[in-house]
Amino acid sequence: MLDLVLTNGLVVTPSGAKTLDIGIAGGKIVSLRETGLGHTEEATRTVDLRGQLVVPGGVDPHVHTNSVLPTAAESGIKCFGPDRVSEGAIYGGTTTLVDFAHWQPGDELSESFARKSAEWAGSSYTDYALHGTFKEPEIPFEVLEQIPDAVAAGHGSYKVWMTNTTPTRPKQKTDLGNMWGLMQQTAQAGAMLAVHAEDDDIVMYAYKQLQREGRIGLENMHHAHNNLSEKLSFQRVITLAEHVGAPIYLMHVSAREGVDAIREARGRGQAVYGEILPHYAYFTAEDYKQKNGAIYHTYPSLKSETDRDSMWESLLEGSLSTLATDGVCTDLEVKTRGKTILDATGGHAGVEMRMAVAYTEGVAKRGLDLTRFVDITSANAAKILGLYPQKGVIAVGSDADLAVLDTTVKKAIHAEDLHEADYTPWDGYEVAAWPSMTVLRGQVMVENRELKAEAGGSLLKQHVSSDVRNRPAC
DSSP states (O other): EEEEEEEEEEEEEETTEEEEEEEEEETTEOOOOTSSSSOOEEEEEEETTTTTTEEEEEEEEEEEEEEEOGGTTTTTOBOOOOHHHHHHHHHHEEEEEEEEEEOTTTHHHHHHHHHHHHTTTTTSSSEEEEEEEEOSSSSHHHTTTHHHHHHHTOOEEEEEEEEEESTTSSSOOHHHHHHHHHHHHHHHHHHHEEEOOOOOOHHHHHHHHHHHHHOOOOHHHHHHSSSSHHHHHHHHHHHHHHHTOOOOOSOOOOHHHHHHOOOOOHHTOOOOOEEOOOGGGGGGGGGSSSSGGGGGGGOOOOEEEEHHHHHHHHHHTTSSEEOOOOEEOOOOHHSOOOBBBBOOOBBSOOOTTHHHIIIIIIIHHHHOOOHHHHHIIIIIIHTTOTTTTSSSSOTTTTBEEEEEEEEEEEEEGGGGGGGSSSSSSTTOESSOOEEEEEEEEEEEEEEEEEEOOOOOOOOOOOOOOOOHHHHHHO
């Protein structure tokens, strides 16, 4: 007997969109049949989706939970934990989140993963994976040598920063030499290296200039985290990766120069992948001038209309691969506590809105193909981070992670509609689709905007394919 049948939905599979019935048992998709042909097995429950859109549950490859905010290090204020963030995600149609396990001096690498896994266990409404993360200037050789064992254990992605971000935050930059050593290890072990790429010299000098001129208001953020910084840092890290033969994933691309660098590298056949955030593809630096302009900010920074417009162009053409959030969820009071370029809080609440914004801006406004919509919201992130085809695809044998989107909806979204914070930078935004049901491994988690199940997410193992590691595969 089947546990669940979702019938009469417009289902997006790798071969396109078609009206299908999805049969689910034991948390997996066990059958896909044209609606009207019927199932030979009975089902505990059958739901008629009445033509609604069915896509793989979203995969957000970039969220932060339970981290002390760098601009509030002295007070120890943290962003929200996995419970709050994953609740917003599951309401929004996202079923997999990828957080960060920070290595600390004195740790075995396995200890950093175990510590972060414990924070998620039993409190997540989504499944989850973890990037190993280094925020130290130097990474000891004995720690680098632990990477192959960590990768074999299912931790297939790692992250570093090329900048300390602001002059006032705790140090987090890894220098290029140590990054070289890390790249060698991740490449040899079959892992993906994710990079926050900004040129630290350029950024820090720009801060000095702006402070000297008295221009430290938030509206000047894009002058500190500028296009030149993105251009130089992307060129350097792409060159290093080419030398090593390492795949890299460039997080939160924010400038046309970054897009161009990725496009050129991929044109040479290099395994370089780019991620953007919905707000880079919608807002600009002018939004910093609005009341509570900090709600639109994460690092690097919002930039010009030209930069913004290059984001969707590149997603449509395939130069960029994923749409993430860099989610750092807090309430409004914490998010807006910083008023200048020196103390602004990065990250923002956006996990719940990601799928709806992607559909509205991509499919409804720009004619994005539905299979490409799936690529940017789930499939590509799953492939790049070694979770595919368990996640990111509607196929027999894959996890029954599904997002059902009502595409007849036309409504303006407000903070009270959402669950991850008491504010949203998308207040008043009119969506062209809205999640009506979310299924995680065959269990209906949300239906008609009501939470139907308790937290029960699982830690996932990552195994990045050789295809993804050796060429621009998605």
